[in-house]
Amino acid sequence: MVEESYKNRVVLVVDDEERMARFIRLNLEHDGFRVVEAYRGMQAVQALRDALPDLVLLDVMMPDIDGFEVLSLIRETSTVPVIMLTAKGEEDDRVRGLELGADDYITKPFSPRELVSRVRAVLRRTDATGGVSPRERVIKVDERLKIDFGRREVWVENQLVKLRPTEYRLLYHLVQNAGWVMTYDQILSKVWGYEYRDEPHYVRLYVNYLRQKLEKDPGNPKYIQTERGVGYRFIDFQKQSTTS
Numbered sequence: 001m002v003e004e005s006y007k008n009r010v011v012l013v014v015d016d017e018e019r020m021a022r023f024i025r026l027n028l029e030h031d032g033f034r035v036v037e038a039y040r041g042m043q044a045v046q047a048l049r050d051a052l053p054d055l056v057l058l059d060v061m062m063p064d065i066d067g068f069e070v071l072s073l074i075r076e077t078s079t080v081p082v083i084m085l086t087a088k089g090e091e092d093d094r095v096r097g098l099e100l101g102a103d104d105y106i107t108k109p110f111s112p113r114e115l116v117s118r119v120r121a122v123l124r125r126t127d128a129t130g131g132v133s134p135r136e137r138v139i140k141v142d143e144r145l146k147i148d149f150g151r152r153e154v155w156v157e158n159q160l161v162k163l164r165p166t167e168y169r170l171l172y173h174l175v176q177n178a179g180w181v182m183t184y185d186q187i188l189s190k191v192w193g194y195e196y197r198d199e200p201h202y203v204r205l206y207v208n209y210l211r212q213k214l215e216k217d218p219g220n221p222k223y224i225q226t227e228r229g230v231g232y233r234f235i236d237f238q239k240q241s242t243t244s
Contacts, residue, residue: 006120007032012053014044014070015085016062020108024057027112028119041065045073048080055123058102059085060093068100075101079165081122098205101164104192121193125169139175141237145214145223147175154214161213166191170206171214174224179236181227207232 011028015021016039025035036051038044041064048056056074060067071082084097084105094105103122106115139147146155152168154161163171173190174182182190184200192202211218225233 006123008034009055009123010034010036010051010053011119012036012038012044012047012051012056014038014041014047014056014062014067015059016040017059020059024115027115030112031116033119041067041070044070048074048078053080055119055126056080056082057085057106057119058082060097061087068096071097071100071102081126081165083118083122095205103166117195121195124193125191126165139237141175141223141235144216147171156214163213164209167206167209167213170203171210174232174234178234181231181233183231187231203232 009032011033013021013024013028013035015024015037018039021037021039025037028035036047036053038047041062044056044058047053058067058070062070067084067086071084074080074082081103082101084094084102085108086093086097086105087108097105103126104118106118139149141147144157147153148155149172154163154168154171169191170187173187184203185197187203188196188199191206192199196202207224208218211221211224214223215221223235225235227233
């Protein structure tokens with residue numbers, strides 16, 4: 001059954017193996033998506049401008065420029081969600097893709113069910129507005145850190161800090177639960193989706209990204225504190241402000 005929320009959503013599939021591209025297209029179209037195909041890196045960049053896709057499935061290995069270079073070009077102008085496709089399945093490739101701004105990765109070979117599930121999950125969390133009431137919109141954590149959820153802006157020492165969409169979602173849920181420990185499962189479910197409950201490395205990686213951008217000393221974090229073996233806790237800034 002085709003879910004109406006995904007019907008006619010456009011997915012750009014970038015893979016130089018036409019058989020693989022056709023396999024992906026048939027399965028996504030069966031689920032109600034519209035599919036645009038590209039077989040070269042620069043062709044993908046042009047297709048992004050022409051088709052304005054809702055999501056990109058991007059193969060790492062291509063003959064002209066590789067998927068990492070294509071991703072870098074995409075991120076210069078667009079925040080469209082990107083899922084990397086890799087036959088290697090090596091951790092270095094996965095981490096590199098995430099560091100360059102990919103939202104997820106799938107290791108070849110993969111089943112049609114996994115493909116559709118991952119695409120849906122990324123679109124779900126991209127669609128999530130993370131809305132807050134006007135009263136909660138601006139949060140001053142301390143003299144150094146201010147978060148404006150209404151404008152989706154984060155300020156550190158009066159400097160605007162650019163966060164990726166996934167980093168912003170992670171920060172939003174940590175701040176909304178300030179003072180409370182969020183387990184790995186809770187964070188994965190809120191930020192990535194229930195399908196990712198077995199991938200805690202996503203949480204560790206993106207917490208590290210946030211610490212690098214927000215903390216004065218990332219090696220000795222003040223805002224995002226580790227609860228070993230359990231998860232993470234954002235500093236209880238409201239309690240601090242009432243006692244200071």
